[in-house]
Amino acid sequence: MTLDRKVFAGVTALALAGGVAPFLPAYPLTLLTQAVIVAVFAMSLDVLLGYTGLPSLGHAAYFGIAAYAVGILSTEHQVGLAGCLGAGLLLATATAALFGLLAIRATGTYFLMITLALGMVVWGLAFRWVSMTKGDNGIAGVPRPELGLPWSLSAPLPFFYFALVVAALAWAAMGVLVRSPFGLGLRGIRESESRMRALGYSVWLHKYLAFVISGFFAGVAGVLWAYYNGFVGPVDVQLVTSVETLLMVALGGPGTLAGPALGATLIVFLKNFVSVYTKRWLLILGAVYIGVILWAPRGVLGAFRRDAR
Amino acid sequence: MGRLEVRMLAALVLGAGLAALQAPVVTEAQDGPIRLGMLAPLTGPFAQVGKDMVNGAELYLDEIGRVATGRTLELIVEDSEGNPSTALNKARKLVEQDKVHVLTGGLLANVGYALQPYIDGQKIPATYPVIAADDITQRKPAKWIVRTGWTTSQPMHPFAEWVIKHTKYRKVATIGMDYAFGYETVGGFQHVFEEQGGRIVQKIWTPLNTNDFAPFLAQIKRDADAVLALFVGRLAVQFMKQYEESGLKGRLPLLGGGTTTDESALPAMGDEAIGTLTALHYSEGLDTPQNRKFAKAFEARAGKIPSYYSEACYTGARWIVEAIKALQGRVEDRDTFLAALRRVSIKDAARGPMTIDAWGNPIQNIYIRRVDKVGGRLQNVVIATVPAVSQFGKYPPEEYLKLPLYTRDYPPCKHC
Structure with missing residues (x-):
C-alpha cells in the first residue's frame, strides 16, 4: 500500500471507531476503550520488535511505571492530568533510558533475558515496595482526569474519545518516526547490523534511541491505562503482561503499526467475549495463536500483504 | 490528495453525525428475573477454589428452585482469573451489560480492593462472601459492599x-x-x-x-x-x-x-x-444439623467435601435471597436493596448464627x-x-x- 492509502485506512479505522462508539452499549464501549489503549502499548513494542528487531520481554515495565506514577500522584497527592502525564512519561522514558544502557549491549536470546530480568526488577519493586505501591493490593480508585471541558471524563463515552485522540496522536507520531530516515535506519539494522555499521551508521545509538522512544510510548499507554482502569497493581507490570503484548504484535503483524493495533483489538475482544460463552476460552485463544503461527507467520496483516503482492 | 481528503472528511462527518445520537435507554420489567452476578477464578492457580465457590452458590439456588418471592433467580458467573484487572473488566460486563441486580463473589484481597471504587461509583449493591481483607469493612469501609464472609484477623x-x-x-x-x-x-x-x-x-x-x-x-x-x-x-x-x-x-x-x-x-x-x-468461622466437621445437611448435599453435588469457600458462597447466596425476600422481590431500587442486604441476619446458617455489624461485617x-x-x-x-x-x-x-x-x-x- 502507498503511504496515502495507509493514512486513509488509518483515519477510516479511527473514524469508524469514533463513529460507532455512541451506539455501543456501555460494556462493549469500555472494551473498545481498552483495545485503543492496549493498541498504543502494542504499537510501542512494535517499534522495538518489528522495526528494530529487538524482542523485549520486559516492556510492561515502562507501561507499569507510568501507570503507577499516575496512580500514586492522583490518589495520594491529587495531582491533575498535566502533572500525572508529565511524571508518567518522564519516569517511563527515564527507566527505558536506564534499562536501555544495560540491555542494548545484548542481542537475540540474551536481549530477551536481560529485558526479562529488568522487567522482573520493576515487578519486584511494585510488589515489595509496599509503602509506595501498596504492594499486592495495588492502588485502587484512580480518579479520571478533569480537562475543564463540559463533558466529564468519568463517563465512558467522553473518556473513550479522550483515549482515541491520544492514541491517534501516538499512532501518527510513531508512523512519522518509522518512516523517517531514522526509522529506515532502524529497519536496516533489523535486516543487517553489520552492513549498517559498515555504511557508517551508529548502530548502538539507533537501537538505544528506539528503545527509549518505545519506552516513552509504552508510558503513554500506561498513563491512559491507569485512568481507564482506575486500578494499578503488580499485574500491570508482570511478565504475563509483557508476553501478552508480544503475542499481540506477533498476531497482528510485526513491522507494521496497524498490525499490533489489530492484534491488540482482537485479543481484547477475544478474551472478553469468548470467555462469556465458554470457560475454555484459553483453549480458543491458544488455537488462534497456533493458527496464526502455522498459516500467517507474519501476522494477520502480514498475510494480507503477501497475498497482495 | 484531493479525493482522499474528501473521503476522509466524509468519514469524519459520518462519525460526528453518529456521535450526536444517543443509545436508547433500556427499561426494566419489575417481574423479570433477578440477576445475580458472580465473580470467581475459574482458570489459573485458584481455579479449584473458584469451583468450590460456584458450586456452593449453585447448590443453594438449586435447593430453593431458583425462585424467590415469585421471581426467577439467574446466576451469571464470570471468570476473574484471580487477577484484579480482569475482575474489574468482568464486573463491568456484569453490571453494564448483563445489568445484574447484585454483584457477589471475588476471592483475593487485591480483587476486593480493586472492585471497591467501581462498586461504590456504580452504586451497585454487592456482597463479598470470601474476600477477607480487613480494611474493606474497617478503615476504608465501602458503602455498597456488604461482607457476608469474614475479616482476616477476626478468627x-x-x-x-x-x-x-x-x-x-x-x-x-x-x-x-x-x-x-x-x-x-x-x-x-x-x-x-x-x-x-x-x-x-x-x-x-x-x-x-x-x-x-x-x-x-x-x-x-x-x-x-x-x-x-x-x-x-x-x-x-x-x-x-x-x-x-x-x-x-x-x-x-x-x-x-x-x-x-x-x-x-x-x-x-x-x-x-x-x-x-x-x-x-467454619469447619466441614461442624456438628450441627444445618451443616450436616449442607456438607452432605455439597458432597453429593461436587464429589468432594465442602471447603470454607463453598460454605461462604452457599450462605452468601442465601444472604442475598433473604434480602430479596425481605423486599418481596422489589430489588430494582438499589438503595433499599442495599439497606435490606445490611439488615439480614441468619440464625441457622451452615456455619452457625450470623448478624451484621454497622461496618458491614458479620458477627459470628x-x-x-x-x-x-x-x-x-x-x-x-x-x-x-x-x-x-x-x-x-x-x-x-x-x-x-x-x-x-x-x-x-x-x-x-x-x-x-
Whole structure:
C-alpha cells in the first residue's frame, strides 16, 4: 500500500471507531476503550520488535511505571492530568533510558533475558515496595482526569474519545518516526547490523534511541491505562503482561503499526467475549495463536500483504 | 490528495453525525428475573477454589428452585482469573451489560480492593462472601459492599486468647505468605497474643511463588514453643509435608490460620497434618444439623467435601435471597436493596448464627479446630466455639479503628 492509502485506512479505522462508539452499549464501549489503549502499548513494542528487531520481554515495565506514577500522584497527592502525564512519561522514558544502557549491549536470546530480568526488577519493586505501591493490593480508585471541558471524563463515552485522540496522536507520531530516515535506519539494522555499521551508521545509538522512544510510548499507554482502569497493581507490570503484548504484535503483524493495533483489538475482544460463552476460552485463544503461527507467520496483516503482492 | 481528503472528511462527518445520537435507554420489567452476578477464578492457580465457590452458590439456588418471592433467580458467573484487572473488566460486563441486580463473589484481597471504587461509583449493591481483607469493612469501609464472609484477623483474635488460656505456648514463631492476607492473619494473632502475655519471637515471610520451604524451615528458632503458619491451597499442602520432613513437627507444635488446613487442601495432606490447631468461622466437621445437611448435599453435588469457600458462597447466596425476600422481590431500587442486604441476619446458617455489624461485617462464631482422623479421613474437628465474635474482637470499634492496619511490620516484632 502507498503511504496515502495507509493514512486513509488509518483515519477510516479511527473514524469508524469514533463513529460507532455512541451506539455501543456501555460494556462493549469500555472494551473498545481498552483495545485503543492496549493498541498504543502494542504499537510501542512494535517499534522495538518489528522495526528494530529487538524482542523485549520486559516492556510492561515502562507501561507499569507510568501507570503507577499516575496512580500514586492522583490518589495520594491529587495531582491533575498535566502533572500525572508529565511524571508518567518522564519516569517511563527515564527507566527505558536506564534499562536501555544495560540491555542494548545484548542481542537475540540474551536481549530477551536481560529485558526479562529488568522487567522482573520493576515487578519486584511494585510488589515489595509496599509503602509506595501498596504492594499486592495495588492502588485502587484512580480518579479520571478533569480537562475543564463540559463533558466529564468519568463517563465512558467522553473518556473513550479522550483515549482515541491520544492514541491517534501516538499512532501518527510513531508512523512519522518509522518512516523517517531514522526509522529506515532502524529497519536496516533489523535486516543487517553489520552492513549498517559498515555504511557508517551508529548502530548502538539507533537501537538505544528506539528503545527509549518505545519506552516513552509504552508510558503513554500506561498513563491512559491507569485512568481507564482506575486500578494499578503488580499485574500491570508482570511478565504475563509483557508476553501478552508480544503475542499481540506477533498476531497482528510485526513491522507494521496497524498490525499490533489489530492484534491488540482482537485479543481484547477475544478474551472478553469468548470467555462469556465458554470457560475454555484459553483453549480458543491458544488455537488462534497456533493458527496464526502455522498459516500467517507474519501476522494477520502480514498475510494480507503477501497475498497482495 | 484531493479525493482522499474528501473521503476522509466524509468519514469524519459520518462519525460526528453518529456521535450526536444517543443509545436508547433500556427499561426494566419489575417481574423479570433477578440477576445475580458472580465473580470467581475459574482458570489459573485458584481455579479449584473458584469451583468450590460456584458450586456452593449453585447448590443453594438449586435447593430453593431458583425462585424467590415469585421471581426467577439467574446466576451469571464470570471468570476473574484471580487477577484484579480482569475482575474489574468482568464486573463491568456484569453490571453494564448483563445489568445484574447484585454483584457477589471475588476471592483475593487485591480483587476486593480493586472492585471497591467501581462498586461504590456504580452504586451497585454487592456482597463479598470470601474476600477477607480487613480494611474493606474497617478503615476504608465501602458503602455498597456488604461482607457476608469474614475479616482476616477476626478468627485470630479469639484464637490467640484461646492459645494463652488452654495451652502452655508462650513463645511463638510465625511463618506466613508474604502478602496482605498473611500480614493480617499473623498481625491479628500477635496483637492479642502479646497483649495477654505471649511473645512472638520470630516472623518469617515466604514469597507467594515459593517452591521449597526448606530454607525457611531451617531458620525457625528451635527454642520457640510453637509455630504459627499461614498458607493457602497448594502451598499449605507442601508446607505441611516439609514441616514434617524437616523434623520440626515432633518438636514444635503447629498452629495456623484457618486456610492452612482448609478442606480445599486437607484431602491432599497426609497424617502429618494431624494435631494442627487452627481457627476459622467454619469447619466441614461442624456438628450441627444445618451443616450436616449442607456438607452432605455439597458432597453429593461436587464429589468432594465442602471447603470454607463453598460454605461462604452457599450462605452468601442465601444472604442475598433473604434480602430479596425481605423486599418481596422489589430489588430494582438499589438503595433499599442495599439497606435490606445490611439488615439480614441468619440464625441457622451452615456455619452457625450470623448478624451484621454497622461496618458491614458479620458477627459470628469462631471455631477452634484440631486436625484429626475421623472415619478414615482428615477433618478439622471443632474443639471449642467462641460465640458471636466481631471483627474488632473485644476492642471497642472506635478505639480499634485508630490502630494501624496489620502489615508486614505492624505490630512490630519486639521479641525477635
